[in-house]
Amino acid sequence: MTEVLRYSAFTTHPSGGNPAGVVLDAGALAGDDAAMVALAARVGDSETAFLTAHGTTPRRYRVRYFSPRAEVAFCGHATVAAAVALAERDGPGELVLDTAAGEVRVATSTDGGVRYATLTSVPTRSRPADEATEVAPALAALRWSGDDLDPALAPHVAFAGNDHLVLAAATRARLADLAYDYGALEELMRRRGWTTVHLVHRPDPDRLDFHARDPFPVGGVVEDPATGAAAAAFGGYLRATGLVGEAARVRIRQGEDMGRPSELLVDITPDDTRVRVSGHAVRIPA
Structure with missing residues (x-):
């Protein structure tokens, strides 16, 4: 067995x-x-x-x-x-x-x-998301509006082994209130080839600390409490968009709104498209 x-x-x-x-x-x-x-x-x-x-x-x-x-x-x-x-x-x-x-x-x-x-990670890459075919239908499925987005963090499709749509919420309250249309988002993600939608919020523009949530309907899961692949892709996004221009460590807090707090540490090097993601892990008793 x-x-x-x-x-x-x-x-x-x-x-x-x-x-x-x-x-x-x-x-x-x-x-x-x-x-x-x-x-x-x-x-x-x-x-x-x-x-x-x-x-x-x-x-x-x-x-x-x-x-x-x-x-x-x-x-x-x-x-x-x-x-x-x-x-x-x-x-x-x-x-x-x-x-x-x-x-x-x-x-x-x-x-x-x-x-x-x-x-x-494998080499990362990131590109701007298309407004008509990617951003608008994603916002509709999430039941968000354009005003819910942080203009300092542009929507992108980021890759570190899988594609992830990156959308930044303007407020922590917007990120916390996640009640999306499961079927609509799943259909869009399948059509676009996304593994998760990586929703982030940056509380302090002077710090590389983020909150994140990752809907995962294509995997049969409403939400992931910690998504290492998306964290790696997000590290590549920060590098590609120039939001990180020197060696840096990013902290991502995820799972808090699900009652499963998680911490992911992402290390970015300017001259390397690969990203390092670190964290602890513990055995779950049988």
Whole structure:
């Protein structure tokens, strides 16, 4: 029987963060996509990571990520969860993960008695979102208006393994009041190829601290409490738009409005399109 571990990522307590399933030995399921989707649906988390050892190369794994509905090319919180699970089994160190989005390197360590992981994304990119075909229908599905947007943070479609629409709320109250049209947003996201809509708010224009929320209807989940892939894409967005012009660390607080507080740390380097995303992860008791 396939063993599924469960970890919560981007938190130091199992009641916070984003839960993920982790299958450390998915060799028996290799090539059986239907079985992996079914198992991910039974686990019920937004994603489950399925790992297979990469031949004789130590600390290198093939990884596939499945939501309860379908495969996702890359998932940040499940990567952090899987890396911490491997660190607990094999000890901390450097890992190489071969994902559908490309090679992702992860460093694991211990911080304050809790396991900690830093993933390095695939190269990021970001482009302005089209007003007519992307921004306007997204606002309609969210039940937002143009006045709800922060003009200092332009809408973009950002990539770090998956595409994410980035929209910035002008107020924390607007971000907190998330009551969107699930069917309409899901249909738009499928049509545009977005994995999540990354909704952010910047409380202080002089600080690189953000609140975030990520609707994920295409995965069968109303909202993600911590989205590492979107955080990496957002780091690329900040770099591409010139909002970050030097080496910087960005703090993203997510999940607070769901009662699952999470903290994601994003490190950006001006001359590197890859972004590093860090956070803790803890085992969820069976």
